[in-house]
Amino acid sequence: MRDPMETAACVAVGSELLGEQRVDTNSLKVTRTVGRYGVRVVEKRVIGDDEEAIARAIGELAERVDLVVVTGGLGPTADDVTREALARALGVELVDDPEVEGWILERYAEFGRTMPDACRSMAKVLPGGRTLRNPRGTAPGVLVEHRGTLIVLLPGVPWEMEAMLERYLEPVLAERNAGRRRLARTLVLSGVIESEVESRIGGLYRRFGRENITILASMGTVRLILSTTGRPGEAGARLDEMEAAFREVLGDDLAGVDVSGIEEVILQLLRGRDESLAVAESCTGGLVAKRLTGVPGASEVLAGGVVSYSNEIKESLLGVPHELLVEHGAVSPEVARAMAEGVRRRCATGWGLGITGIAGPGGGTETKPVGLVHWAVAGPCGVVARQRVFPGTRETIRGWSANAAMDLLRRCIAGIVSP
């Protein structure tokens, strides 16, 4: 029996990935897929459309890891040279393959078009390698074993790459790493900061191993990714044990497990209680509504919302009393409360959320600085309000505000915080 694969490297090919705008993200998908079979990515590279450079990268990496996954540069244009680069790295010559040309011809025929001559370059195959038919496009991939290292070439288009990863690489991994699985579970926490969580889970790092726990924090949301490696049944039991231990330590700060975010938790809570929600946003300007409506099925519990940027709209659409705005100003706990109550009443929902603040960069004063945000939740039993001065840019202040407001909302709906 062959040894299981332990390590992998990703190479993303394409000069556009070396510019000022784009980063390679295909490697995340590759990391996730190979990770499920206990294979760890130890290096990533991005290389331009340069045959010699690609050949060198493949050669260097093949000596160090068990699996090299190369994405991109398999198309028909002159700057697609990954297939040639692999041949060069292995010291062989590509040969024309009529069967593979047939696949490409078929693809074009399906769309009622004739194959451009340039596409013939995609029908060249690697002697000793396996040519991988592309179920979602034309460019074929390649899979070859070279001195104990598996080398896989996949197209750079994510939609095509993902399908081929699943169809061709996963079966090989499942066979080579039979009985070796890495399982992961994501705990989503809200209303806490990273350092607070870190100090609470110190003992769990020791108990379960630091390498099995990843902590990711972003503007008031913390994600803990728990993982285990082992035989399928064992790994699952171990993960359950980890989750239980973390639940005990995290308490009410744990919003959900394997959810996309706190917005999904809120929608689940509402759905479970057959209740409804409307949101009134000033400084977040639609960010909370956008995040909630990004979850499929949001329309079942979210009636809608109001982006009340101007005071006139706070009065006309939300019924915030004019005197309140004059007396306390738009950024005040009183107005946050009135917004939450107003949107709840006007939209006839069980719950209302109101957010008002100064996102900057302008608009701050000595008593009301940039970053000052008030938020309030109105529910069946009353209203509860909170405030903070958030740090950073317009974007981060809006991000922190949205997360903080949604956290209060989730705690109110779940009965953790009561008005």
Next chain:
Amino acid sequence: MRDPMETAACVAVGSELLGEQRVDTNSLKVTRTVGRYGVRVVEKRVIGDDEEAIARAIGELAERVDLVVVTGGLGPTADDVTREALARALGVELVDDPEVEGWILERYAEFGRTMPDACRSMAKVLPGGRTLRNPRGTAPGVLVEHRGTLIVLLPGVPWEMEAMLERYLEPVLAERNAGRRRLARTLVLSGVIESEVESRIGGLYRRFGRENITILASMGTVRLILSTTGRPGEAGARLDEMEAAFREVLGDDLAGVDVSGIEEVILQLLRGRDESLAVAESCTGGLVAKRLTGVPGASEVLAGGVVSYSNEIKESLLGVPHELLVEHGAVSPEVARAMAEGVRRRCATGWGLGITGIAGPGGGTETKPVGLVHWAVAGPCGVVARQRVFPGTRETIRGWSANAAMDLLRRCIAGIVSP
């Protein structure tokens, strides 16, 4: 005089950058900065916290490029080993430096804290190298010349990395590549697709060189990045010439130059005309409001908006007639028009935008499939409506919808499309 630097490589150090969630983005900032001096990034790598692997990467890259920028792994913890790796690559030993330790002690004193012992590791310096004081944190950087290649180590925290890039690397680049500048300008197009633009600018690729023109497309927005390299004055004049030639070919599809996006163009148009806007969103659920309010100063022209997810809110907050909803359904040109007119009237603005559609994954029917979206703009002279069936997921359908609706809005405000 030394030769100008031509090529660079970026190395991002950190095991967290090899996981399933995060990608290195520091290299984008490095690419932008060195690019201004005509230096081209030809390779990027991501390496874990492994001294031998980092040393090998530095060694390999230093033989191939003129500049190697390494970010991350300079902190005080045991897995921060980038400084040691560089010493290993160059075959030297780090030495303690009391002056550098003084910098770090000062930093801690500023915050009224005492320096942990572990921080002493950051006060080790590279013989022959220059130690770079960190103006925004504690971890110092390193700059060293090795056999004609400049090697720079910077902290991984973006906020610190950026300041040090500017303070220490830019002066070196400005001197070494004196008189060599790369200037870039971004043209933002909307309401067009990539292939359409490609075919129109074919002649300009030939005239100005394909390597100076980058095209990036995303859901109905196309960005063209024009760049030139040369002496400062010449490069600027050449860029003006390019822009003029592109303007001629692109016509009204060009929304703006060097703007963050179409939302910024809309706000500029409104501001220039002293007009105001309100938006009514169904399927986009706040995405348009969120994007518009993300631009600083949006509150001057954007009154606000309504996220009318339910039919009740379309009636109560926007005044969409009940019969219209019953007769044509919520996803119809009639309702899109009524939403645009309703939000304009209720918010008392010059312009109103309405969007209604089926973002999926559920909710589609034979006559109204997932992806069908209607949008309308109501302005001083009437209403204009459009529709499309957009492809893809809930996220991409929402993204295409927002861009298409904002494109119609910009064309109406600019007088390109009239009701």
